[in-house]
Amino acid sequence: MLASQLLELLPQQWQLLLVILPLVSLLFLLHRSRNRSGSIRLPPGPWQLPILGNLHQIGPLAHRSLLALSKRHGPVMMLRLGMVQTVVLSSPEAAHEALKTHNVDCSGRSPSAGPRLLSYGYKDVIFSPYGEYVQEMRKLFILELLSRRRVQAACYARDAQAEKLVKNLTSIGTKPVLVPDYISATLDGIFGSFVFGGNRAAEKFKGQLVPVMNEAVDMLSSFSAEDFFANAAGCLFDHVTGIKAHRQRIFKKLDGFFEQVIEHYVNEDPTRKKLDDNCGSALVEELIDLWKKRNKITKDHVKAILMDTFVAGNDTSAITINWAMAELIRTTGNWPYPDGQINADGCHRPTLRYADSHVLAVGVSWPSGYHELSRRHPSAYICRRPRDMPTAKPSA
Numbered sequence: 074m075l076a077s078q079l080l081e082l083l084p085q086q087w088q089l090l091l092v093i094l095p096l097v098s099l100l101f102l103l104h105r106s107r108n109r110s111g112s113i114r115l116p117p118g119p120w121q122l123p124i125l126g127n128l129h130q131i132g133p134l135a136h137r138s139l140l141a142l143s144k145r146h147g148p149v150m151m152l153r154l155g156m157v158q159t160v161v162l163s164s165p166e167a168a169h170e171a172l173k174t175h176n177v178d179c180s181g182r183s184p185s186a187g188p189r190l191l192s193y194g195y196k197d198v199i200f201s202p203y204g205e206y207v208q209e210m211r212k213l214f215i216l217e218l219l220s221r222r223r224v225q226a227a228c229y230a231r232d233a234q235a236e237k238l239v240k241n242l243t244s245i246g247t248k249p250v251l252v253p254d255y256i257s258a259t260l261d262g263i264f265g266s267f268v269f270g271g272n273r274a275a276e277k278f279k280g281q282l283v284p285v286m287n288e289a290v291d292m293l294s295s296f297s298a299e300d301f302f303a304n305a306a307g308c309l310f311d312h313v314t315g316i317k318a319h320r321q322r323i324f325k326k327l328d329g330f331f332e333q334v335i336e337h338y339v340n341e342d343p344t345r346k347k348l349d350d351n352c353g354s355a356l357v358e359e360l361i362d363l364w365k366k367r368n369k370i371t372k373d374h375v376k377a378i379l380m381d382t383f384v385a386g387n388d389t390s391a392i393t394i395n396w397a398m399a400e401l402i403r404t405t406g407n408w409p410y411p412d413g414q415i416n417a418d419g420c421h422r423p424t425l426r427y428a429d430s431h432v433l434a435v436g437v438s439w440p441s442g443y444h445e446l447s448r449r450h451p452s453a454y455i456c457r458r459p460r461d462m463p464t465a466k467p468s469a
Contacts, residue, residue: 118150125155126153126156156303186300187320196371198381218378230262234266238255257387264383264387269356286327
Protein backbone atom coordinates (compact mmCIF):
# COMPACT_ATOMS: atom_id res chain seq x y z
CA MET A 74 0.00 0.00 0.00
CA LEU A 75 2.81 2.41 0.96
CA ALA A 76 4.86 1.45 -2.09
CA SER A 77 1.98 2.14 -4.47
CA GLN A 78 1.40 5.54 -2.88
CA LEU A 79 5.09 6.44 -3.26
CA LEU A 80 5.02 5.45 -6.94
CA GLU A 81 2.02 7.69 -7.51
CA LEU A 82 3.87 10.64 -5.95
CA LEU A 83 7.02 10.14 -8.09
CA PRO A 84 7.18 11.54 -11.65
CA GLN A 85 6.83 9.10 -14.52
CA GLN A 86 10.53 9.19 -15.49
CA TRP A 87 11.57 8.23 -11.93
CA GLN A 88 9.12 5.33 -11.96
CA LEU A 89 10.76 4.06 -15.14
CA LEU A 90 14.21 4.43 -13.57
CA LEU A 91 13.20 2.39 -10.52
CA VAL A 92 12.15 -0.42 -12.83
CA ILE A 93 15.25 -0.34 -15.06
CA LEU A 94 17.87 0.02 -12.28
CA PRO A 95 17.25 -3.41 -10.67
CA LEU A 96 17.29 -5.07 -14.11
CA VAL A 97 20.62 -3.45 -15.03
CA SER A 98 22.12 -4.43 -11.68
CA LEU A 99 20.98 -8.02 -12.15
CA LEU A 100 22.46 -8.20 -15.66
CA PHE A 101 25.75 -6.74 -14.39
CA LEU A 102 26.02 -9.33 -11.63
CA LEU A 103 25.27 -12.17 -14.06
CA HIS A 104 27.90 -10.89 -16.51
CA ARG A 105 30.49 -10.56 -13.74
CA SER A 106 29.90 -14.06 -12.41
CA ARG A 107 30.14 -15.49 -15.93
CA ASN A 108 33.47 -13.74 -16.56
CA ARG A 109 34.84 -14.98 -13.24
CA SER A 110 33.98 -18.57 -14.08
CA GLY A 111 35.70 -18.36 -17.50
CA SER A 112 38.68 -16.16 -16.61
CA ILE A 113 42.12 -17.11 -15.34
CA ARG A 114 42.53 -17.68 -11.65
CA LEU A 115 44.75 -14.94 -10.32
CA PRO A 116 47.60 -15.88 -7.97
CA PRO A 117 47.13 -15.34 -4.24
CA GLY A 118 48.49 -12.27 -2.55
CA PRO A 119 48.40 -10.15 0.60
CA TRP A 120 45.54 -7.82 1.41
CA GLN A 121 45.51 -4.44 -0.30
CA LEU A 122 44.74 -0.91 0.73
CA PRO A 123 42.25 1.02 -1.45
CA ILE A 124 44.73 3.41 -3.10
CA LEU A 125 48.23 2.27 -2.16
CA GLY A 126 47.59 -1.41 -2.74
CA ASN A 127 50.62 -3.23 -1.32
CA LEU A 128 53.06 -0.31 -1.41
CA HIS A 129 52.95 -0.05 2.37
CA GLN A 130 54.40 -3.59 2.60
CA ILE A 131 57.48 -2.82 0.48
CA GLY A 132 60.45 -1.60 2.52
CA PRO A 133 63.70 0.11 1.47
CA LEU A 134 65.10 -3.27 0.36
CA ALA A 135 62.31 -4.34 -1.98
CA HIS A 136 63.75 -7.78 -2.77
CA ARG A 137 63.78 -8.74 0.92
CA SER A 138 60.22 -7.50 1.42
CA LEU A 139 59.06 -9.53 -1.59
CA LEU A 140 60.90 -12.60 -0.28
CA ALA A 141 59.15 -12.31 3.09
CA LEU A 142 55.75 -11.97 1.39
CA SER A 143 56.42 -14.92 -0.92
CA LYS A 144 57.12 -17.18 2.07
CA ARG A 145 53.56 -16.53 3.25
CA HIS A 146 51.73 -16.43 -0.08
CA GLY A 147 53.66 -18.82 -2.31
CA PRO A 148 56.22 -18.67 -5.14
CA VAL A 149 53.71 -16.95 -7.47
CA MET A 150 51.81 -14.09 -5.88
CA MET A 151 49.85 -11.07 -7.03
CA LEU A 152 50.51 -7.57 -5.71
CA ARG A 153 49.07 -4.20 -6.57
CA LEU A 154 51.65 -1.44 -6.35
CA GLY A 155 49.59 1.70 -6.62
CA MET A 156 47.77 1.32 -9.95
CA VAL A 157 50.12 -1.38 -11.26
CA GLN A 158 49.13 -5.05 -11.01
CA THR A 159 52.30 -7.03 -10.36
CA VAL A 160 53.02 -10.78 -10.37
CA VAL A 161 56.06 -11.80 -8.32
CA LEU A 162 57.86 -15.07 -9.13
CA SER A 163 60.24 -16.30 -6.43
CA SER A 164 60.99 -19.91 -7.37
CA PRO A 165 63.34 -21.30 -10.05
CA GLU A 166 60.51 -23.27 -11.67
CA ALA A 167 58.19 -20.27 -11.99
CA ALA A 168 61.00 -18.01 -13.21
CA HIS A 169 62.09 -20.59 -15.80
CA GLU A 170 58.56 -20.91 -17.13
CA ALA A 171 58.12 -17.14 -17.40
CA LEU A 172 61.56 -16.28 -18.83
CA LYS A 173 62.05 -19.37 -21.01
CA THR A 174 58.71 -20.96 -21.91
CA HIS A 175 56.86 -17.62 -22.16
CA ASN A 176 59.90 -15.55 -23.08
CA VAL A 177 58.12 -13.55 -25.80
CA ASP A 178 55.16 -12.78 -23.56
CA CYS A 179 57.42 -11.58 -20.74
CA SER A 180 60.14 -9.84 -22.76
CA GLY A 181 58.95 -6.27 -22.25
CA ARG A 182 60.03 -3.86 -19.54
CA SER A 183 57.79 -1.87 -17.32
CA PRO A 184 57.58 1.77 -18.50
CA SER A 185 59.18 4.22 -16.14
CA ALA A 186 59.70 7.97 -16.14
CA GLY A 187 63.45 7.78 -15.51
CA PRO A 188 64.38 5.30 -18.26
CA ARG A 189 62.03 7.06 -20.69
CA LEU A 190 63.92 10.32 -20.17
CA LEU A 191 67.46 8.91 -20.22
CA SER A 192 66.75 6.73 -23.29
CA TYR A 193 65.56 9.77 -25.25
CA GLY A 194 62.04 8.43 -25.58
CA TYR A 195 62.95 4.71 -25.77
CA LYS A 196 65.39 5.11 -28.68
CA ASP A 197 67.81 2.65 -27.09
CA VAL A 198 67.76 -1.15 -26.82
CA ILE A 199 67.63 -1.89 -23.08
CA PHE A 200 64.47 0.00 -22.16
CA SER A 201 62.61 0.01 -25.49
CA PRO A 202 59.39 -2.06 -25.72
CA TYR A 203 60.04 -5.39 -27.39
CA GLY A 204 59.13 -5.29 -31.06
CA GLU A 205 60.46 -4.74 -34.56
CA TYR A 206 62.55 -1.74 -33.51
CA VAL A 207 64.38 -3.68 -30.79
CA GLN A 208 65.05 -6.57 -33.17
CA GLU A 209 66.53 -4.23 -35.79
CA MET A 210 68.68 -2.44 -33.22
CA ARG A 211 69.99 -5.76 -31.87
CA LYS A 212 71.03 -6.77 -35.38
CA LEU A 213 72.77 -3.43 -35.74
CA PHE A 214 74.60 -3.98 -32.45
CA ILE A 215 75.80 -7.44 -33.42
CA LEU A 216 76.79 -6.72 -37.03
CA GLU A 217 78.17 -3.19 -36.78
CA LEU A 218 79.10 -2.46 -33.18
CA LEU A 219 80.01 -5.85 -31.65
CA SER A 220 82.03 -7.34 -34.48
CA ARG A 221 84.90 -9.74 -33.89
CA ARG A 222 87.44 -6.97 -34.47
CA ARG A 223 85.80 -4.73 -31.88
CA VAL A 224 85.57 -7.53 -29.30
CA GLN A 225 89.28 -8.26 -29.76
CA ALA A 226 90.04 -4.55 -29.29
CA ALA A 227 88.09 -4.65 -26.03
CA CYS A 228 90.20 -7.63 -24.90
CA TYR A 229 93.41 -5.66 -25.46
CA ALA A 230 92.01 -2.75 -23.47
CA ARG A 231 90.92 -5.09 -20.67
CA ASP A 232 94.33 -6.72 -20.38
CA ALA A 233 96.08 -3.35 -20.31
CA GLN A 234 93.78 -1.91 -17.64
CA ALA A 235 93.94 -5.10 -15.54
CA GLU A 236 97.73 -4.98 -15.59
CA LYS A 237 97.59 -1.33 -14.54
CA LEU A 238 95.21 -2.22 -11.69
CA VAL A 239 97.56 -4.90 -10.37
CA LYS A 240 100.51 -2.50 -10.44
CA ASN A 241 98.56 0.17 -8.57
CA LEU A 242 97.42 -2.26 -5.88
CA THR A 243 100.92 -3.73 -5.55
CA SER A 244 102.47 -0.29 -5.06
CA ILE A 245 100.14 0.40 -2.10
CA GLY A 246 101.49 -2.55 -0.15
CA THR A 247 99.66 -3.52 3.04
CA LYS A 248 97.65 -0.32 3.38
CA PRO A 249 93.84 -0.64 3.27
CA VAL A 250 92.22 0.37 -0.02
CA LEU A 251 88.71 1.01 -1.29
CA VAL A 252 88.45 -1.75 -3.86
CA PRO A 253 85.27 -0.38 -5.54
CA ASP A 254 87.09 2.86 -6.40
CA TYR A 255 89.90 0.98 -8.14
CA ILE A 256 87.44 -1.29 -9.93
CA SER A 257 85.44 1.71 -11.17
CA ALA A 258 88.61 3.38 -12.42
CA THR A 259 89.66 0.20 -14.22
CA LEU A 260 86.28 -0.25 -15.89
CA ASP A 261 86.26 3.43 -16.82
CA GLY A 262 89.54 2.89 -18.64
CA ILE A 263 88.31 -0.26 -20.39
CA PHE A 264 85.07 1.21 -21.65
CA GLY A 265 86.75 4.53 -22.38
CA SER A 266 89.13 2.75 -24.76
CA PHE A 267 86.24 0.76 -26.22
CA VAL A 268 83.93 3.74 -26.77
CA PHE A 269 86.38 6.58 -27.43
CA GLY A 270 89.20 4.58 -28.98
CA GLY A 271 92.84 4.43 -27.97
CA ASN A 272 93.54 8.04 -28.86
CA ARG A 273 93.69 11.30 -26.96
CA ALA A 274 89.88 11.42 -26.71
CA ALA A 275 89.96 8.55 -24.22
CA GLU A 276 92.25 10.59 -21.98
CA LYS A 277 90.27 13.77 -22.57
CA PHE A 278 86.98 12.29 -21.34
CA LYS A 279 88.52 9.97 -18.73
CA GLY A 280 86.90 10.34 -15.33
CA GLN A 281 84.16 12.68 -16.53
CA LEU A 282 81.46 10.09 -17.10
CA VAL A 283 81.67 8.01 -13.91
CA PRO A 284 80.11 10.57 -11.52
CA VAL A 285 77.29 11.32 -13.97
CA MET A 286 76.67 7.65 -14.71
CA ASN A 287 76.51 6.83 -11.00
CA GLU A 288 73.71 9.35 -10.60
CA ALA A 289 71.99 8.05 -13.71
CA VAL A 290 72.18 4.43 -12.53
CA ASP A 291 70.78 5.39 -9.13
CA MET A 292 67.87 7.04 -10.89
CA LEU A 293 67.30 4.07 -13.20
CA SER A 294 67.31 1.61 -10.30
CA SER A 295 64.88 3.62 -8.16
CA PHE A 296 61.15 4.22 -8.46
CA SER A 297 59.03 7.33 -8.26
CA ALA A 298 55.35 8.05 -7.71
CA GLU A 299 54.83 8.36 -11.46
CA ASP A 300 55.86 4.71 -11.87
CA PHE A 301 53.02 3.53 -9.62
CA PHE A 302 50.43 6.19 -10.41
CA ALA A 303 50.58 6.88 -14.14
CA ASN A 304 48.32 9.90 -13.96
CA ALA A 305 48.39 13.56 -13.00
CA ALA A 306 48.58 12.69 -9.30
CA GLY A 307 51.87 10.79 -9.66
CA CYS A 308 53.37 13.51 -11.86
CA LEU A 309 52.29 16.21 -9.40
CA PHE A 310 53.78 14.30 -6.45
CA ASP A 311 57.14 13.94 -8.23
CA HIS A 312 57.06 17.63 -9.08
CA VAL A 313 56.35 18.69 -5.49
CA THR A 314 58.98 16.38 -3.97
CA GLY A 315 61.64 17.52 -6.44
CA ILE A 316 62.16 14.11 -8.06
CA LYS A 317 61.19 15.40 -11.49
CA ALA A 318 63.63 18.32 -11.25
CA HIS A 319 66.36 15.92 -10.09
CA ARG A 320 65.74 13.73 -13.15
CA GLN A 321 66.02 16.74 -15.42
CA ARG A 322 69.34 17.80 -13.84
CA ILE A 323 70.85 14.35 -14.33
CA PHE A 324 69.58 14.19 -17.90
CA LYS A 325 71.08 17.60 -18.74
CA LYS A 326 74.47 16.51 -17.36
CA LEU A 327 74.43 13.25 -19.30
CA ASP A 328 73.14 14.87 -22.48
CA GLY A 329 75.77 17.60 -22.23
CA PHE A 330 78.52 15.01 -21.91
CA PHE A 331 77.29 13.02 -24.92
CA GLU A 332 76.92 16.23 -26.92
CA GLN A 333 80.51 17.14 -26.11
CA VAL A 334 81.75 13.70 -27.20
CA ILE A 335 79.82 13.76 -30.48
CA GLU A 336 80.97 17.29 -31.32
CA HIS A 337 84.57 16.25 -30.65
CA TYR A 338 84.41 13.53 -33.31
CA VAL A 339 82.25 15.45 -35.78
CA ASN A 340 84.61 18.43 -35.79
CA GLU A 341 87.79 16.36 -35.75
CA ASP A 342 90.12 16.43 -38.73
CA PRO A 343 89.17 13.48 -41.00
CA THR A 344 92.77 13.17 -42.22
CA ARG A 345 94.11 12.42 -38.75
CA LYS A 346 96.26 9.35 -38.29
CA LYS A 347 94.29 6.14 -37.87
CA LEU A 348 94.50 4.22 -34.65
CA ASP A 349 96.67 1.17 -34.25
CA ASP A 350 95.18 -2.27 -34.83
CA ASN A 351 95.09 -3.17 -31.15
CA CYS A 352 92.81 -0.27 -30.23
CA GLY A 353 90.56 -0.23 -33.27
CA SER A 354 88.22 2.60 -34.21
CA ALA A 355 86.11 4.31 -31.59
CA LEU A 356 82.53 3.19 -31.03
CA VAL A 357 81.46 6.83 -31.25
CA GLU A 358 82.93 7.05 -34.74
CA GLU A 359 80.99 3.97 -35.84
CA LEU A 360 77.76 5.42 -34.46
CA ILE A 361 78.35 8.76 -36.16
CA ASP A 362 78.97 6.97 -39.47
CA LEU A 363 75.68 5.11 -39.06
CA TRP A 364 73.99 8.40 -38.21
CA LYS A 365 75.26 9.91 -41.47
CA LYS A 366 74.47 6.86 -43.63
CA ARG A 367 71.07 5.79 -42.27
CA ASN A 368 68.04 8.06 -42.35
CA LYS A 369 66.39 6.32 -39.38
CA ILE A 370 69.37 6.91 -37.07
CA THR A 371 69.40 10.34 -35.41
CA LYS A 372 71.68 12.03 -32.90
CA ASP A 373 69.31 10.98 -30.12
CA HIS A 374 69.76 7.34 -31.20
CA VAL A 375 73.53 7.77 -30.92
CA LYS A 376 73.22 9.21 -27.41
CA ALA A 377 70.78 6.50 -26.32
CA ILE A 378 73.07 3.72 -27.55
CA LEU A 379 76.04 5.31 -25.78
CA MET A 380 73.99 5.40 -22.59
CA ASP A 381 73.15 1.70 -23.05
CA THR A 382 76.80 0.85 -23.58
CA PHE A 383 77.96 2.45 -20.34
CA VAL A 384 74.99 1.34 -18.23
CA ALA A 385 75.03 -2.27 -19.46
CA GLY A 386 78.81 -2.57 -19.41
CA ASN A 387 80.28 -0.37 -16.72
CA ASP A 388 77.66 -0.58 -13.98
CA THR A 389 76.82 -4.29 -14.25
CA SER A 390 80.50 -5.25 -14.44
CA ALA A 391 81.35 -3.14 -11.40
CA ILE A 392 78.52 -4.64 -9.35
CA THR A 393 79.49 -8.19 -10.33
CA ILE A 394 83.19 -7.71 -9.53
CA ASN A 395 82.47 -5.96 -6.22
CA TRP A 396 80.17 -8.76 -5.07
CA ALA A 397 82.69 -11.38 -6.22
CA MET A 398 85.49 -9.73 -4.24
CA ALA A 399 83.26 -9.46 -1.17
CA GLU A 400 82.28 -13.13 -1.38
CA LEU A 401 85.87 -14.26 -1.92
CA ILE A 402 86.94 -12.38 1.21
CA ARG A 403 83.96 -13.52 3.27
CA THR A 404 83.82 -17.21 2.25
CA THR A 405 87.35 -18.21 1.31
CA GLY A 406 87.60 -21.88 0.36
CA ASN A 407 83.86 -22.48 -0.08
CA TRP A 408 83.74 -21.86 -3.83
CA PRO A 409 83.32 -24.66 -6.36
CA TYR A 410 86.99 -24.62 -7.41
CA PRO A 411 90.36 -24.91 -5.60
CA ASP A 412 92.28 -21.89 -4.32
CA GLY A 413 94.27 -20.68 -7.34
CA GLN A 414 96.82 -23.41 -7.96
CA ILE A 415 98.76 -22.47 -11.12
CA ASN A 416 100.77 -24.89 -13.21
CA ALA A 417 104.48 -24.40 -13.74
CA ASP A 418 103.80 -23.30 -17.31
CA GLY A 419 101.79 -20.35 -16.01
CA CYS A 420 104.24 -19.43 -13.25
CA HIS A 421 106.96 -18.53 -15.80
CA ARG A 422 104.73 -15.95 -17.51
CA PRO A 423 105.25 -12.32 -16.47
CA THR A 424 101.55 -11.57 -16.85
CA LEU A 425 98.65 -14.03 -16.74
CA ARG A 426 95.93 -12.77 -19.06
CA TYR A 427 92.39 -13.97 -19.62
CA ALA A 428 93.45 -15.76 -22.81
CA ASP A 429 95.98 -17.74 -20.72
CA SER A 430 93.35 -19.20 -18.38
CA HIS A 431 94.02 -22.65 -19.85
CA VAL A 432 97.28 -22.80 -17.85
CA LEU A 433 95.36 -22.85 -14.58
CA ALA A 434 95.08 -26.16 -12.78
CA VAL A 435 92.27 -28.54 -13.57
CA GLY A 436 89.15 -27.59 -11.67
CA VAL A 437 89.61 -23.81 -11.82
CA SER A 438 86.60 -22.55 -13.74
CA TRP A 439 85.81 -18.87 -14.25
CA PRO A 440 82.24 -19.56 -15.48
CA SER A 441 81.51 -21.76 -12.47
CA GLY A 442 82.64 -18.96 -10.17
CA TYR A 443 80.35 -16.49 -11.91
CA HIS A 444 77.45 -18.95 -11.72
CA GLU A 445 78.05 -19.46 -8.01
CA LEU A 446 78.04 -15.68 -7.51
CA SER A 447 74.77 -15.38 -9.45
CA ARG A 448 73.27 -18.16 -7.36
CA ARG A 449 74.16 -16.43 -4.10
CA HIS A 450 73.11 -12.97 -5.31
CA PRO A 451 70.49 -13.43 -8.05
CA SER A 452 69.36 -10.37 -9.96
CA ALA A 453 65.73 -9.26 -10.20
CA TYR A 454 63.93 -9.07 -13.52
CA ILE A 455 61.07 -6.63 -14.06
CA CYS A 456 58.92 -6.95 -17.18
CA ARG A 457 55.56 -5.78 -18.41
CA ARG A 458 53.25 -7.79 -20.64
CA PRO A 459 51.67 -5.53 -23.29
CA ARG A 460 47.92 -5.66 -23.73
CA ASP A 461 48.07 -7.09 -27.26
CA MET A 462 50.16 -10.11 -26.25
CA PRO A 463 48.57 -13.47 -25.41
CA THR A 464 47.98 -14.28 -21.76
CA ALA A 465 50.57 -16.55 -20.17
CA LYS A 466 49.37 -19.23 -17.76
CA PRO A 467 52.22 -20.41 -15.55
CA SER A 468 51.61 -23.89 -14.19
CA ALA A 469 53.13 -22.87 -10.84
